Amino acid sequence: GIQVEQSPPDLILQEGANSTLRCNFSDSVNNLQWFHQNPWGQLINLFYIPSGTKQNGRLCATTVATERYSLLYISSSQTTDSGVYFCAGTRSPLMEYGNKLVFGAGTILRVKS
Protein backbone atom coordinates (compact mmCIF):
# COMPACT_ATOMS: atom_id res chain seq x y z
CA GLY A 1 0.00 0.00 0.00
CA ILE A 2 0.88 3.62 -0.06
CA GLN A 3 3.39 4.93 2.48
CA VAL A 4 3.14 8.36 4.08
CA GLU A 5 6.24 9.80 5.68
CA GLN A 6 6.06 12.89 7.87
CA SER A 7 9.00 14.94 9.03
CA PRO A 8 10.21 15.94 11.47
CA PRO A 9 8.68 13.52 13.97
CA ASP A 10 9.15 16.01 16.80
CA LEU A 11 9.57 19.75 16.82
CA ILE A 12 10.09 22.14 19.72
CA LEU A 13 9.70 25.84 19.02
CA GLN A 14 9.84 29.05 20.93
CA GLU A 15 6.68 31.09 20.68
CA GLY A 16 6.85 33.38 17.68
CA ALA A 17 9.05 31.09 15.60
CA ASN A 18 8.16 29.70 12.17
CA SER A 19 8.18 26.06 11.14
CA THR A 20 7.72 23.81 8.13
CA LEU A 21 6.23 20.33 8.33
CA ARG A 22 6.65 17.96 5.42
CA CYS A 23 4.67 15.03 4.13
CA ASN A 24 6.00 12.64 1.46
CA PHE A 25 3.90 10.03 -0.32
CA SER A 26 5.28 6.86 -1.93
CA ASP A 27 2.70 7.06 -4.70
CA SER A 28 0.24 9.57 -6.08
CA VAL A 29 -2.60 10.45 -3.75
CA ASN A 30 -5.90 12.22 -3.94
CA ASN A 31 -7.79 14.25 -1.39
CA LEU A 32 -4.73 15.27 0.59
CA GLN A 33 -5.68 16.76 3.95
CA TRP A 34 -3.81 18.24 6.89
CA PHE A 35 -5.17 17.81 10.41
CA HIS A 36 -4.33 19.05 13.87
CA GLN A 37 -5.17 16.65 16.67
CA ASN A 38 -6.24 18.51 19.76
CA PRO A 39 -5.42 17.33 23.31
CA TRP A 40 -8.77 15.53 23.51
CA GLY A 41 -8.04 13.51 20.41
CA GLN A 42 -10.26 15.15 17.83
CA LEU A 43 -8.82 15.67 14.37
CA ILE A 44 -9.39 19.24 13.29
CA ASN A 45 -9.35 19.96 9.56
CA LEU A 46 -6.68 22.44 8.57
CA PHE A 47 -6.54 22.11 4.80
CA TYR A 48 -7.96 20.07 1.99
CA ILE A 49 -5.21 20.54 -0.56
CA PRO A 50 -4.83 17.96 -3.35
CA SER A 51 -2.65 20.46 -5.22
CA GLY A 52 -1.58 24.08 -5.14
CA THR A 53 -1.27 26.49 -2.24
CA LYS A 54 -3.77 27.66 0.35
CA GLN A 55 -3.46 30.06 3.24
CA ASN A 56 -5.52 30.39 6.38
CA GLY A 57 -4.26 32.97 8.81
CA ARG A 58 -0.84 31.95 10.10
CA LEU A 59 -1.04 28.60 8.33
CA CYS A 60 -0.14 27.93 4.74
CA ALA A 61 -0.12 24.62 2.88
CA THR A 62 1.43 23.68 -0.44
CA THR A 63 1.04 20.40 -2.31
CA VAL A 64 3.17 19.47 -5.31
CA ALA A 65 1.21 16.47 -6.53
CA THR A 66 3.63 15.61 -9.36
CA GLU A 67 6.46 15.25 -6.82
CA ARG A 68 4.25 13.59 -4.21
CA TYR A 69 4.80 15.89 -1.28
CA SER A 70 3.03 18.51 0.76
CA LEU A 71 4.26 21.19 3.14
CA LEU A 72 2.56 22.90 6.05
CA TYR A 73 3.98 26.26 7.13
CA ILE A 74 3.20 27.64 10.56
CA SER A 75 4.26 31.22 11.10
CA SER A 76 4.50 33.17 14.38
CA SER A 77 3.73 30.02 16.34
CA GLN A 78 1.65 30.19 19.50
CA THR A 79 1.38 27.81 22.43
CA THR A 80 -2.08 26.85 21.20
CA ASP A 81 -0.47 25.44 18.04
CA SER A 82 0.98 22.62 20.12
CA GLY A 83 -0.27 19.16 19.33
CA VAL A 84 0.10 16.52 16.65
CA TYR A 85 -0.16 17.35 12.97
CA PHE A 86 -1.17 14.67 10.50
CA CYS A 87 -1.31 14.55 6.76
CA ALA A 88 -3.39 11.96 4.97
CA GLY A 89 -4.52 11.10 1.47
CA THR A 90 -6.48 8.54 -0.47
CA ARG A 91 -5.11 6.23 -3.12
CA SER A 92 -5.93 6.13 -6.77
CA PRO A 93 -8.16 5.22 -8.39
CA LEU A 94 -10.85 6.97 -6.44
CA MET A 95 -13.57 4.56 -7.49
CA GLU A 96 -11.61 1.61 -6.02
CA TYR A 97 -10.29 3.11 -2.78
CA GLY A 98 -13.05 5.56 -2.03
CA ASN A 99 -12.56 7.68 1.03
CA LYS A 100 -9.99 5.47 2.73
CA LEU A 101 -7.47 7.91 4.18
CA VAL A 102 -3.90 6.73 4.71
CA PHE A 103 -2.23 8.70 7.50
CA GLY A 104 1.34 9.57 8.27
CA ALA A 105 2.74 8.99 11.76
CA GLY A 106 2.38 12.66 12.59
CA THR A 107 4.60 15.51 13.74
CA ILE A 108 4.48 16.35 17.45
CA LEU A 109 4.81 20.10 17.81
CA ARG A 110 5.57 21.75 21.15
CA VAL A 111 5.54 25.53 21.31
CA LYS A 112 7.12 27.01 24.44
CA SER A 113 6.24 30.43 25.83
Added chain:
Amino acid sequence: KAGVTQTPRYLIKTRGQQVTLSCSPISGHRSVSWYQQTPGQGLQFLFEYFSETQRNKGNFPGRFSGRQFSNSRSEMNVSTLELGDSALYLCASSLAGTGRVQYFGPGTRLLVL
Protein backbone atom coordinates in the same frame (compact mmCIF):
# COMPACT_ATOMS: atom_id res chain seq x y z
CA LYS B 1 -24.55 22.88 11.16
CA ALA B 2 -23.70 20.36 13.86
CA GLY B 3 -20.49 18.40 13.48
CA VAL B 4 -19.90 14.68 13.62
CA THR B 5 -20.99 13.24 16.94
CA GLN B 6 -19.86 10.02 18.55
CA THR B 7 -21.20 8.16 21.54
CA PRO B 8 -20.15 7.16 24.04
CA ARG B 9 -17.06 9.29 24.51
CA TYR B 10 -15.41 6.92 26.97
CA LEU B 11 -15.88 3.25 27.58
CA ILE B 12 -14.30 0.63 29.81
CA LYS B 13 -14.82 -3.04 29.01
CA THR B 14 -13.24 -6.32 29.99
CA ARG B 15 -11.70 -8.93 27.74
CA GLY B 16 -14.21 -11.12 25.98
CA GLN B 17 -17.02 -8.58 26.07
CA GLN B 18 -18.40 -6.85 23.03
CA VAL B 19 -18.91 -3.16 22.40
CA THR B 20 -20.98 -0.98 20.05
CA LEU B 21 -19.95 2.53 19.13
CA SER B 22 -22.18 5.04 17.40
CA CYS B 23 -21.49 7.83 14.94
CA SER B 24 -23.87 10.47 13.60
CA PRO B 25 -22.50 12.24 10.51
CA ILE B 26 -22.91 15.86 9.54
CA SER B 27 -26.37 16.45 8.15
CA GLY B 28 -26.41 15.65 4.45
CA HIS B 29 -23.26 13.52 4.56
CA ARG B 30 -23.79 9.98 3.36
CA SER B 31 -20.32 8.50 3.70
CA VAL B 32 -19.10 7.41 7.12
CA SER B 33 -15.64 6.01 7.77
CA TRP B 34 -14.14 4.54 10.94
CA TYR B 35 -10.53 4.69 12.09
CA GLN B 36 -8.62 3.21 14.99
CA GLN B 37 -5.78 5.13 16.62
CA THR B 38 -3.25 3.43 18.88
CA PRO B 39 0.21 4.59 20.02
CA GLY B 40 1.85 1.66 18.26
CA GLN B 41 0.00 1.55 14.93
CA GLY B 42 -1.11 5.14 14.54
CA LEU B 43 -4.28 5.94 12.63
CA GLN B 44 -5.63 2.99 10.68
CA PHE B 45 -8.69 2.72 8.47
CA LEU B 46 -11.34 0.24 9.60
CA PHE B 47 -14.15 0.56 7.07
CA GLU B 48 -16.32 2.96 5.11
CA TYR B 49 -20.06 2.91 4.64
CA PHE B 50 -22.03 4.67 1.96
CA SER B 51 -25.77 4.34 1.38
CA GLU B 52 -25.97 1.53 3.95
CA THR B 53 -23.32 -0.52 2.12
CA GLN B 54 -19.76 -1.21 3.13
CA ARG B 55 -17.70 0.34 0.37
CA ASN B 56 -14.21 -0.29 1.69
CA LYS B 57 -12.58 -2.31 4.44
CA GLY B 58 -9.21 -2.16 6.18
CA ASN B 59 -7.05 -5.02 7.43
CA PHE B 60 -8.81 -5.83 10.66
CA PRO B 61 -10.13 -9.19 11.89
CA GLY B 62 -13.75 -10.16 11.49
CA ARG B 63 -14.39 -9.24 15.13
CA PHE B 64 -14.69 -5.68 13.86
CA SER B 65 -17.92 -5.00 12.02
CA GLY B 66 -20.13 -2.10 11.21
CA ARG B 67 -23.33 -1.01 9.65
CA GLN B 68 -25.05 2.10 8.42
CA PHE B 69 -28.68 3.03 8.77
CA SER B 70 -30.97 4.78 6.29
CA ASN B 71 -30.40 8.11 8.08
CA SER B 72 -26.63 7.65 7.50
CA ARG B 73 -25.89 7.07 11.18
CA SER B 74 -23.36 4.32 11.63
CA GLU B 75 -22.40 1.86 14.31
CA MET B 76 -19.34 -0.27 14.71
CA ASN B 77 -19.14 -3.37 16.82
CA VAL B 78 -16.19 -5.18 18.26
CA SER B 79 -16.84 -8.65 19.58
CA THR B 80 -14.69 -10.74 21.93
CA LEU B 81 -12.64 -7.75 23.01
CA GLU B 82 -8.89 -8.11 23.42
CA LEU B 83 -6.50 -5.90 25.37
CA GLY B 84 -5.06 -4.67 22.07
CA ASP B 85 -8.42 -3.22 21.08
CA SER B 86 -7.87 -0.41 23.57
CA ALA B 87 -7.74 2.63 21.34
CA LEU B 88 -9.30 5.86 20.24
CA TYR B 89 -11.97 5.13 17.64
CA LEU B 90 -12.64 7.99 15.26
CA CYS B 91 -15.50 8.41 12.88
CA ALA B 92 -15.42 10.67 9.83
CA SER B 93 -18.15 11.79 7.48
CA SER B 94 -18.11 13.27 4.00
CA LEU B 95 -20.55 14.22 1.29
CA ALA B 96 -21.81 11.66 -1.15
CA GLY B 97 -19.33 10.13 -3.52
CA THR B 98 -15.59 9.96 -3.34
CA GLY B 99 -13.01 12.65 -3.43
CA ARG B 100 -14.46 14.72 -0.64
CA VAL B 101 -13.21 16.40 2.51
CA GLN B 102 -13.61 14.20 5.57
CA TYR B 103 -14.67 15.66 8.90
CA PHE B 104 -13.92 13.82 12.11
CA GLY B 105 -15.86 13.40 15.29
CA PRO B 106 -14.40 13.69 18.80
CA GLY B 107 -13.81 9.97 19.06
CA THR B 108 -14.59 7.22 21.54
CA ARG B 109 -11.85 6.14 23.92
CA LEU B 110 -12.12 2.43 24.61
CA LEU B 111 -10.17 0.81 27.40
CA VAL B 112 -10.18 -2.99 27.59
CA LEU B 113 -9.14 -4.47 30.93
